[in-house]
Amino acid sequence: MATKAARRIRIVVAGAGMIGQAHIQRILDEPEAELAGIVDTDPKFGEQAATLGVEWATTVDAMLDRVKPDGIVIALPNQFHFPAGKAAIHAGVATLMEKPVCDTVEEAVQLAESADRAGVPVLVGHHRRHxxxxxxxxxxxxxxxxxxxxxxxxxxxxxxxxxxxxxxxxxxxxxxxxxxxxxxxxxxxxxxxxxxxxxxxxxxxxxxxxxxxxxxxxxxxxxxxxxxxxxxxxxxxxxxxxxxxxxxxxxxxxxxxxxxxxxxxxxxxxxxxxxxxxxxxxxxxxxxxxxxxxxxxxxxxxxxxxQSRSDPLTNQMRHFCEVVRGTAKPLLDLWGAARTxxxxxxxxxxxxxxxxxxxx
The missing domain is CATH 3.30.360.10 (Dihydrodipicolinate Reductase; domain 2)
Known part of the structure; x- marks a missing residue:
């Protein structure tokens, strides 16, 4: 099997709403990335996944068990960030977490401590940093x-x-x-x-x-x-x-x-x-x-x-691929996002x- 350094990064997107769709498009446009699946409870996004030829699941746990991706983008409603982040860290999957990182600072700190212990990199999506x-x-x-x-x-x-x-x-x-x-x-x-x-x-x-x-x-x-x-x-x-x-x-x-x-x-x-x-x-x-x-x-x-011609979301996805490969550290990690x-x-x-x- 090819190493992550030699192949495209397989990424799933959890949450296919407005920002989730933006991430899906950046993955499709990024030569270093490959869309591996979509997580959403709405069946219409199952149809989107089928059209794109990728997996669809209604829960993060089911997707991680089935696909075993290199990375996951968590773009779910805010209240689901903490449980989805815990699941991704437990599975050892590098994560791009949309903001706000969690609903509470206590949850954010728990995630940061868990990620540190597991050695799982988590990039938080305050995309203007890109x-x-x-x-x-x-x-x-x-x-x-x-x-x-x-x-x-x-x-x-x-x-x-x-x-x-x-x-x-x-x-x-x-x-x-x-x-x-x-x-x-x-x-x-x-x-x-x-x-x-x-x-x-x-x-x-x-x-x-x-x-x-x-x-x-x-x-x-x-x-x-x-x-x-x-x-x-x-x-x-x-x-x-x-x-x-x-x-x-x-x-x-x-x-x-x-x-x-x-x-x-x-x-x-x-x-x-x-x-x-x-x-x-x-x-x-x-x-x-x-x-x-x-x-x-x-x-x-x-x-x-x-007017800027640059797209921070594209820059962020490219950076996330580097984070998954281990060639870069998250520009904003869980600790920094917890402070924000x-x-x-x-x-x-x-x-x-x-x-x-x-x-x-």
């Missing part, structure tokens, strides 16, 4: 070009359609859904990646627009370990151009806007993301000095728009209690 735009922003910040980071601002304002919450997506109306766990968690991971860990959170949420049991709007003040303060504003009932999806141009399903969604300021300069503009007063300058702007680009970026989850849940706790939530 974005060249985010990676370039991180390089600019880590180069010291901005100086000591002092202030951070993040915005995600967009307008979701009613069917986003209907049918098989009705779980988004219930606890575990809502804009904090579905969308704000991406923003928090972006800013943890760019600016470091968060040590305290103040927050408020509202469901006044839709009236669902879960929030549609949230605001938070974050204190970073480096002393910087950040403000985050997110709403999925806000018609506006300021969100990662609309500003980065990476997901072609969304209209592109020539705007930013993050601003990161330091004592020597400020950075807009994803525009990658650095604003500064020059050496020893201050507010009385002329202010200058310098633009950065990444290889897959259109200088005219500046902890910070995100702190937003919900701070909003519910009206108190500052402190993180170790």
């Amino acid at each position: 974005s060249p735009l985010i990676q370039r922003a991180k390089q600019i910040i880590e180069s010291g070009r901005l100086g000591k980071i002092t202030a951070v601002n993040g915005m995600c304002w967009w307008l979701k359609p009613p069917d986003y919450f209907e049918g098989r997506n009705s779980w988004r109306r219930e606890p575990g859904g809502g804009v904090v766990m579905i969308n704000l968690i991406h923003m928090i991971d972006d800013l943890r990646n760019l600016c470091g860990d968060v040590v305290s959170v103040r927050a408020g949420v509202s469901n006044a627009a839709r009236g669902l049991p879960v929030e549609d709007t949230a605001g938070a003040i974050l204190e970073f370990r480096n002393g910087a303060l950040g403000t985050l504003s997110i709403s999925d009932v806000a018609a506006g151009p300021w969100s990662w999806e609309l500003t980065s141009g990476e997901n072609k399903a969304y209209p592109h806007t020539d705007q930013f969604c993050y601003l990161i300021a330091g004592q020597q300069g400020s950075l807009s993301v994803p525009r990658l503009e650095v604003w500064h007063h020059g050496k020893d300058g201050n507010w009385w000095s002329p202010i200058h702007v310098e633009k950065s680009f990444v290889p897959d970026q259109d200088p005219a728009t500046p 989850l902890e910070t995100t849940l702190a937003v919900k706790k701070a909003a519910a209690t009206g108190e500052v939530v402190y993180l170790l």
Whole structure:
């Protein structure tokens, strides 16, 4: 039998909803990967599996017993991440786990400890870490070009359609859904990646627009370990151009806007993301000095728009193949994802209690 280093990586996808379908397509498009099966309780995805000539099962355990893949993508509803992750780790199968990694930090830590003991690599799907735009922003910040980071601002304002919450997506109306766990968690991971860990959170949420049991709007003040303060504003009932999806141009399903969604300021300069503009007063300058702007680009970026041509989900799948082969470590592992989850849940706790939530 050919070794994993000499053949395509056989991957199954558990959960064939919107994000699951995105992963299925990336596997089909990736020369290093091969789709081995689909796990979903809906019979229509059994028909999809038959059309693609791959296995179909209604449970992760059944699929792992039957197929014995090299890797598994877990794209199930959030509440099923923990049991599916345990099953994959127990079977010794490398895992790409969609975010949020689990419903609770305790579950995430249990998975991390189990994966460490079993020696099973788990990559968590905060896919923007695979974005060249985010990676370039991180390089600019880590180069010291901005100086000591002092202030951070993040915005995600967009307008979701009613069917986003209907049918098989009705779980988004219930606890575990809502804009904090579905969308704000991406923003928090972006800013943890760019600016470091968060040590305290103040927050408020509202469901006044839709009236669902879960929030549609949230605001938070974050204190970073480096002393910087950040403000985050997110709403999925806000018609506006300021969100990662609309500003980065990476997901072609969304209209592109020539705007930013993050601003990161330091004592020597400020950075807009994803525009990658650095604003500064020059050496020893201050507010009385002329202010200058310098633009950065990444290889897959259109200088005219500046729309990114790169697809982070494709980059992530390619990286996952490397993780399965053992030639790369997960860009974001379970421990890092647990920290992102902890910070995100702190937003919900701070909003519910009206108190500052402190993180170790």
